[in-house]
Each structure stands twice: as structure tokens, then as C-alpha cells.
Amino acid sequence: EADIYQTPRYLVIGTGKKITLECSQTMGHDKMYWYQQDPGMELHLIHYSYGVNSTEKGDLSSESTVSRIRTEHFPLTLESARPSHTSQYLCASSALRSEGYTFGSGTRLTVV
Amino acid sequence: GENVEQHPSTLSVQEGDSAVIKCTYSDSASNYFPWYKQELGKRPQLIIDIRSNVGEKKDQRIAVTLNKTAKHFSLHITETQPEDSAVYFCAALAGGGNKLTFGTGTQLKVEL
Numbered sequence A: 001e002a003d004i005y006q007t008p009r010y011l012v013i014g015t016g017k018k019i020t021l022e023c024s025q026t027m028g029h030d031k032m033y034w035y036q037q038d039p040g041m042e043l044h045l046i047h048y049s050y051g052v053n054s055t056e057k058g059d060l061s062s063e064s065t066v067s068r069i070r071t072e073h074f075p076l077t078l079e080s081a082r083p084s085h086t087s088q089y090l091c092a093s094s095a096l097r098s099e100g101y102t103f104g105s106g107t108r109l110t111v112v
Numbered sequence B: 001g002e003n004v005e006q007h008p009s010t011l012s013v014q015e016g017d018s019a020v021i022k023c024t025y026s027d028s029a030s031n032y033f034p035w036y037k038q039e040l041g042k043r044p045q046l047i048i049d050i051r052s053n054v055g056e057k058k059d060q061r062i063a064v065t066l067n068k069t070a071k072h073f074s075l076h077i078t079e080t081q082p083e084d085s086a087v088y089f090c091a092a093l094a095g096g097g098n099k100l101t102f103g104t105g106t107q108l109k110v111e112l
Helices: none
Strands: A004-007 A010-013 A019-025 A031-037 A044-051 A054-057 A076-078 A087-094 A107-111 B004-007 B010-014 B019-025 B032-038 B045-051 B056-059 B062-067 B072-077 B086-092 B106-111
Touching: A004 A087, A010 A019, A019 A031, A019 A087, A019 A107, B004 B086, B010 B019, B019 B086, B019 B106, B032 B062, B045 B056, B045 B062, B072 B086
Parallel strands: A010 A107, B010 B106
Antiparallel strands: A004 A019, A019 A076, A031 A044, A031 A087, A044 A054, A087 A107, B004 B019, B019 B072, B032 B045, B032 B086, B056 B062, B062 B072, B086 B106
């Protein structure tokens, strides 16, 4: 089924560890986005991409980095996790000539 | 850039009553306005959207109205049910833009 998938669903990790949150979509969408969201709160755009080899920083400053080597894959990396990074991370995608977003189920990250 | 304000931040209604959530936007060139529903622990999902060439759109118990002159749009839910309880986000896409600007969310609680 065409959808957008995020792994892991939950992650508890120690301070200073490097982590990569995975996001893959099977819808052939060109545009992909990463949002940071505390439960039930605002959606903060931290990174986006309009296609392969295209990445931009979002409205909320983030210490994370992203890459877009393949159309379907948009991983987010934290080189050194800190407790302040504890949050939910949502990935989304949309077609080039469409406005609607499809969101993934999110990764809930806890840094201890 | 675009700025979207959403009110109220929380809304409590009795089952069967109507609920209205309002959003204003700043960029007069914005032309697409979706609404997302996010249930507890789940991903945001598109429930209805409207384009700038339409004043109103309805889908069963949900309707959205758009006033381009005043630059505001609203979500109307009639005959509310407990399963309508969720956080609702409005968003706007500026003309020629590639990413949505989201409102801050409204926590809707439908009480029995």
C-alpha cells in the first residue's frame, strides 16, 4: 500500500549518541518534510526537500541534518543527542503539483 | 512569509452541538487551505480542504468557509460526536509556494 513510513516508532537513547530517524514513502512524491511536535502542540518545520539532492532548513532552528539521495528516502540525523531533542518527529510528503501532505506515524524520541 | 493564526486553542462542546474553529492568514496570494485532524497518538490526517476560487465546501458533518477579503477561513463541525475529539490544524499555502504554513492547533473535546 502506498504510504509514508517512519522507523523507529519509539526510541529511547542516551545523551551524546548519534541517531538517524528513517522516513520512506512509496507514493512517488517529490516533496518531503520533517516536523518537530510536542504532543498535541504546534507543528514546527525543521527541514524540507523538493527533490533529490535538494534540502532546506525550516522555520525552527534544529541541530539535526537531513539528506535526500533517493526520491523515496529522507532520513534525519542527530550527531549528538541531548535531552532538549526529546520530542516527536513527523515526516510528511506531497506531490510536486499537489498541495496536500501525507504524514507518517512519527518517531517519539526520548533522550535520557 | 505567510503567517496563520488559529483560535481558539481549546474548545469544549457537548455531544450533538456544533464546533467552529477559525483561522486568519496574512498573505493575500494564498490559494489553498487544508484542515488536518490529529487524534491522540496518531498522525495528522487531511479532513477537508478549500481553494481560493471557492467560498464554501462541505463533506457530511464537516464544512469549511473562506472569506478572501477578510483573509480568514473556518472549520465547522455539526452534530459533534466523541470521536471528533482531537487536535485540529488549519494551514495555508501561499501562491507559488511549496510548503504549508500551519496554525497552532485547536484541542477539541466533545463531552457526553
